[in-house]
Amino acid sequence: MSYLNYSVAQTPTGLRKILYLNWPLVFLIAAVASIGFLMLVSVAGGRVETWAEPQMYRFAAGMVIMIALAFVPMWFWRGISIPAYVCCFLLLVAVELVGTIGMGAQRWIDIGPIRLQPSELMKISLVLLLAAYYDWLPQRRVSHPLWVLIPVVLILAPTGLVLIQPDLGTSIMLVAGGGIVMFAAGVSLWYFAVVIAAGVGLVATVLESRGTDWQLLKDYQFRRIDTFLDPTADPLGAGYNIIQSQIALGSGGWSGRGFMQGTQSRLNFLPEKHTDFIFTVLAEEFGFVGAMSLLGLYTLIIGFCLYSALSNRDRFAALITVGISGTFFLYFSINMATVMGMLPAKGSPLPLVSYGGTSLMILMLGFGLVQAAHVHRPR
Template sequence: MSYLESNLKTVPVGWRKILFINWPLVFLLAAVASAGFVMLYSVSGGRPEIWAEPQMKRFGLGMAVMLAAAFVPIWLWRNLSALGYGVALVLLIAVELFGDIGMGAQRWLEIGPLRLQPSELMKITLVMMLAAFYDWLDVDKVSKPQWVAAAAALILVPTALVLRQPDLGTAILLLMGGGVVMFAAGVSLWYFGTVLAAVGGLVFAVLESRGTPWQLLHDYQFRRIDTFLDPGSDPLGAGYNIMQAQIALGSGGWGGRGFMQGTQSRLNFLPEKHTDFIFTTLAEEFGFVGAFSLLMLYALILGFCLHTAMSARDRYSSLVTIGIAGTFFLFFAVNMSMVMGLMPVVGVPLPLVSYGGTAMLILLWAFGIVQSAHVHRPR
């Protein structure tokens, strides 16, 4: 019997739980999502029915999902972790077998009226699975090689499936998201050092493999690397997106060009302006003030999550919170780095802002689990 279960009597029950929800976090999420609505309205050229309205509906649904998840006791979520992971894995395999092709990759699965992106689901269920795994594992076994290998296997199997779709962005997020949980769980730093060294070696090998029959990445992935290193090399081809994104971002200046006045986004110079590149529109139209404000909202969300993780009294609550916050962090950090030219372009949306139903619902559900950990903390 875990510590959690032994202290059940101090946990809020029934409708009283609503008082213990982390309301500032809810408010922050709503603020970020609202920024998203505004930007979606702007990039649609003032036609809310295209992106802004559907996004708002999904956000409403997502909030309901979050609150519902918050009411579910955290130990129940812990017990469902393995099942969730299994379901996500099966769905990933199903995508591999029957998936739809979207943007040159198999990502979508249609189940009746639902269009599901199992890789999105996996980002959260993997974190839950690992948190549950370390909750179960004895503390002194955490850094034992066989258990590290077990955790690594839990990460690598879905990562490999996602990579096959191919979706490099999500694969990196899964890898790093899983790594965050392992790191937080206290796995010896030597392992991380070794992995970093290995990754360095792998990057070298990947670059060296180019043009050979056993080439490790797709040509388009190599081209993304090329254009990342020198966007000017192909200003009308692959480098076009990056150049235009940076022009949009930079031209925003201090105060931006004004709502719906961004020439870059309004005139279609920007690619994927409602999804991966939406941050550039925000930066163009609201300038440094707007972009920095959004970044601060994200940072505050991280802060509240970290506070929840620290104040939790059990391993699952702490680890799942840190894992979800870490995944959330990776989302926006990778997306912003990408559009600001700090990273090659990998398809990662800006969380809660980019247009996308599955991603938003799953993310809010994940924050629901964080809320659940917050609510069901013994007091």
């Protein structure tokens, strides 16, 4: 059976593709988003129009985009991977130039009503390009130093640009996202061991650089690290957010304080409660039961993605699915770990739940790729 044969014969075509969508994944995504709407109503003090309503429209648009992308066959994605990467890279350079002219840390380009954040798009493009690369690269060369160096450069080039924006969080996400694809592609574990060791060394160097002429991070980034290490040292300053978040989370108890009854969120002790700290609101108002439910739904999403990837014999499609779901996984686990005080506060949204258009659109675009990979899997 030739590649062309089964592609044509056994892959659904036209509108019939809709029946071959990964429907459990669609419903799981909708369920998580619905929890998001509920929490946005709560943090708006019961008003739907403040945050929940615009978010619903965005989500609806995102669903349409996801399903539309699911119809696009894999050869197109394989073909677009290099131009997409190059485009994103150029946009990042452009943002850097605009940012230099304009304010200190501009991370976006305004195109009419859409605020384009190239670093977000780069997360998808990078996964796409690396997946295509490892699809093309023969298996025996995967761990060869030269063939490892190429993806490392592909990852570090945009990471470097994002880092000088400066956006440490997105840089880490890019490295981690690319790393996941490399890991899934089978690059020798030794490389990862070396990178982790180097990472530890780098962290040590960065911390060492503080207060010297060659300081590697901005002062506020150092303060975040301080706050993480000891939030109580400055309870009304930088540590305030984390302390209040932990209080809110813990006070939720087993079953929570009830919808719109969380004192920490209702009385504004919680900061950024419609974006970065929305998980805290959920945990305060619906308790351990509510928080675990959301964590369960997320885990199921990852589970369905991984199952789809593992059962996909198209290496490119499988790597895309693993890469995108891995990025998604990083998103929610970093956000949750942050609000629980396990990671330094870094201002990341909770995927599909936090209020905000860009991150939602990028996520739905990513899930569109996952769906496309699922629909067009070789049978």
